[in-house]
Amino acid sequence: MTATGAETPMRSDARRTRDRLLDAAAELLESTGRHFTLPDLARRAGVGTATAYRHFDDVADALAAVEVRSIQALTAAIDAIPAASGARRRYDDICALWVGRSTRESAAARFLRSPEGVLQRADRGDPSITALVGALSVAVDDLVAAGEAPAQDTAAAVLIWITLFDERTVIDLARTHGWTTHRITDYLGAAVLGALRNQT
Secondary structure, three states: OOOOOOHHHHHHHHHHHHHHHHHHHHHHHHHHOOOOOHHHHHHHHOOOHHHHHHHOOOHHHHHHHHHHHHHHHHHHHHHHOOHHHOHHHHHHHHHHHHHHHHHOOOHHHHHOOOOOOHHHHHHOOOHHHHHHHHHHHHHHHHHHHOOOOOOOOHHHHHHHHHHHOOHHHHHHHHHHOOOOHHHHHHHHHHHHHHHHHOOO
16 A cells, blocks of 8 residues: 555654664663663653553563664664775774774663574574674675685674674773773774684
8 A cells, every 4th residue: 555645754753753762772771771661661762651562562672672773773884884995994994883883872782682693593584683694794705805814604704703893892892991992993803804814
């Protein structure tokens, strides 16, 4: 069915409300961890409790949506980095982008860890993880094609990259260890590239 003009603003309003709820959930994660309720979430977002329940079944559902939005935003930002600058430059740009997001928009994601592994989630078809793994796989394959690293198991290389760039690692280096985002980017980027170059 073709959407009518009257339906479009409603969808936009619903999207904005959902984004407010997800922003509020990320803020609550930072301040209280997972220990909040949907009424708490509604109050933080400035909406009615019934509205929160229209968007999410429970807090776990809201937190899953926070993680998906974070991963999708990271993947979209990676995809937007031009390949024309060369494989190594694009790799460095991805690392800088990732660390920057992990200290800002994605910081709350460190509280959200699935018991499943990244590759396990990709294998079962988790859309957000599959897209992220795909974006990083392209970058790894480009590094190999450019001679920056030897041919290797791309999935394993991506797993190492995701593991070292875990938000918990970035936040620990930034907030506990006092490193700048530039230093974190250089350190973790060199660590991943070293691991990739060490494969035979």
